[in-house]
Amino acid sequence: MTIADFSRRWQEGRIPSVGAIMKKPKTIGGVAAARIDALMREESKAYAEAHPKSRAAAGSGINGFLFGHPMHWMADWPMPFPFLVKTASGASITDIDGHELDDFCLGDTGSMFGHSPPPVARAIRRQARHGLTYMLPDEDAVEVGSLLVDTFGLPHWQIATTATDANRFALRVARAVTGRDRILVFNGCYHGTVDETFVRLVDGKPANRPGLVGEFRDLTARASVIEFNDIAALEKALAGQDIACVITEPVLTNSCMVLPDPGFHKALRALTRKYGTLLLIDETHTISSGHGGYTRTFGLKPDLFVLGKPVAGGVPASVWGMSDDVASHFRESEKRREAGHSGMGTTLSANPLQFAAMRACLSQVMTPKAYARMDRLAARLAAGLEDSIRRHRLPWHVSRVGARVEFICAPGPLKNGTEAERAHAPALEHAIHLALVNRGILIAPFHNMMLISPATRKRQVGRLVSAFDDIAARLAA
Numbered sequence: 001m002t003i004a005d006f007s008r009r010w011q012e013g014r015i016p017s018v019g020a021i022m023k024k025p026k027t028i029g030g031v032a033a034a035r036i037d038a039l040m041r042e043e044s045k046a047y048a049e050a051h052p053k054s055r056a057a058a059g060s061g062i063n064g065f066l067f068g069h070p071m072h073w074m075a076d077w078p079m080p081f082p083f084l085v086k087t088a089s090g091a092s093i094t095d096i097d098g099h100e101l102d103d104f105c106l107g108d109t110g111s112m113f114g115h116s117p118p119p120v121a122r123a124i125r126r127q128a129r130h131g132l133t134y135m136l137p138d139e140d141a142v143e144v145g146s147l148l149v150d151t152f153g154l155p156h157w158q159i160a161t162t163a164t165d166a167n168r169f170a171l172r173v174a175r176a177v178t179g180r181d182r183i184l185v186f187n188g189c190y191h192g193t194v195d196e197t198f199v200r201l202v203d204g205k206p207a208n209r210p211g212l213v214g215e216f217r218d219l220t221a222r223a224s225v226i227e228f229n230d231i232a233a234l235e236k237a238l239a240g241q242d243i244a245c246v247i248t249e250p251v252l253t254n255s256c257m258v259l260p261d262p263g264f265h266k267a268l269r270a271l272t273r274k275y276g277t278l279l280l281i282d283e284t285h286t287i288s289s290g291h292g293g294y295t296r297t298f299g300l301k302p303d304l305f306v307l308g309k310p311v312a313g314g315v316p317a318s319v320w321g322m323s324d325d326v327a328s329h330f331r332e333s334e335k336r337r338e339a340g341h342s343g344m345g346t347t348l349s350a351n352p353l354q355f356a357a358m359r360a361c362l363s364q365v366m367t368p369k370a371y372a373r374m375d376r377l378a379a380r381l382a383a384g385l386e387d388s389i390r391r392h393r394l395p396w397h398v399s400r401v402g403a404r405v406e407f408i409c410a411p412g413p414l415k416n417g418t419e420a421e422r423a424h425a426p427a428l429e430h431a432i433h434l435a436l437v438n439r440g441i442l443i444a445p446f447h448n449m450m451l452i453s454p455a456t457r458k459r460q461v462g463r464l465v466s467a468f469d470d471i472a473a474r475l476a477a
């Protein structure tokens with residue numbers, strides 16, 4: 001159902017019940033479906049009444065855009081229609097109807113260091129007077145090179161514009177260097193819209209991820225998929241010595257959050273080395289872990305490293321780095337490559353605006369001091385949510401990676417992508433998200449993810465915990 005449909009049905013008093021959508025299961029995530037249904041109805045009504053301006057402008061979709069959305073993910077919000085943003089600053093977002101929300105979504109990590117961090121905003125203003133793109137380096141580029149090496153530990157870097165592209169380019173290098181064409185991913189992964197990573201275990205068997213638009217290839221021809229935390233399956237998959245690269249997040253964050261078992265990363269590194277496979281760590285979300293990401297916080301030693309989203313404080317930019325060893329093999333393979341387009345790079349990448357913003361972000365915003373504060377507040381948030389879940393006797397749990405906290409409407413901890421998929425409770429989660437919005441709190445629409453930025457205040461965390469508690473009480477009553 002599109003937002004326009006939803007809006008029309010709401011106006012006609014015909015919002016479909018969760019029970020109807022879910023073929024009437026009695027409970028979802030340990031909560032009676034009827035109760036979720038009632039919450040969704042009430043909150044949808046309250047939301048629509050509270051957002052007359054957004055409703056007038058976007059209630060039936062935004063004119064001129066395909067299906068009414070500038071980008072299709074904007075249809076994934078749980079609200080009957082999205083609100084239009086007037087301004088965002090620090091960890092707050094204000095809509096055109098005058099509601100100020102505590103923002104824990106933070107652009108799904110793109111703004112995880114706060115909206116328009118002042119040093120980044122100043123750098124953007126300064127650079128705007130000196131040109132926005134010219135395909136040449138400047139003095140900020142010289143600084144950024146050193147900052148990347150110092151912050152993340154790898155010696156050789158490239159700039160791209162999205163994490164998707166950075167992953168795609170890093171995988172090309174992995175293939176060029178190893179002379180192998182297969183990659184390996186973990187079930188439930190997401191690395192952006194990198195085609196070859198869209199594979200899943202369906203009933204235990206590798207298959208294209210369901211739902212891909214226009215995909216015509218059998219992606220499993222070049223990609224293996226196994227469960228996260230399954231060391232035996234990993235060794236079996238790598239032993240054939242045909243895998244160029246394992247690409248993984250250090251923690252699976254793109255389904256319900258799955259933490260690595262103790263020893264998993266050690267085994268992953270040892271086995272990839274043993275069988276001549278490169279290891280690409282995608283830190284795009286786990287950069288929440290601490291300064292230098294999960295890699296630095298937990299001493300991982302990847303061959304390739306990718307970070308997108310917040311690296312330039314919200315300006316589109318990504319970085320990908322490699323070890324000395326990979327770089328020297330890549331140099332050798334470049335000598336053998338026939339003349340022609342490498343298949344890597346995009347015109348606007350490594351532009352001066354990115355360099356200015358990245359320099360400011362890496363040197364003044366993503367600091368160890370900022371991380372220490374983020375971590376403390378995230379621990380406070382996780383403890384508050386856990387307490388609420390316990391008091392209301394809900395069969396849920398909370399997971400945390402540094403400044404990233406998630407509540408999961410199922411018992412935990414989760415071990416792999418299959419368990420994470422099963423733990424998802426979309427109807428229940430949507431009702432909770434919408435009820436949070438009506439209580440002045442925004443969390444990510446795709447997962448139950450809540451990010452703490454350096455700009456997030458203790459009182460905002462307090463408001464989130466008490467709004468969550470209020471909703472949990474309603475659901476558990």
Ligand SMILES: Cc1ncc(COP(=O)(O)O)c(C=O)c1O
Pocket residue numbers: 162163164165167190191192193249254282283284285308309
């Ligand atoms: C781990 C990870 N890698 C890569 C990406 C892709 O980022 P982008 O959409 O900015 O290309 C995402 C997006 O959510 C992600 O979660």
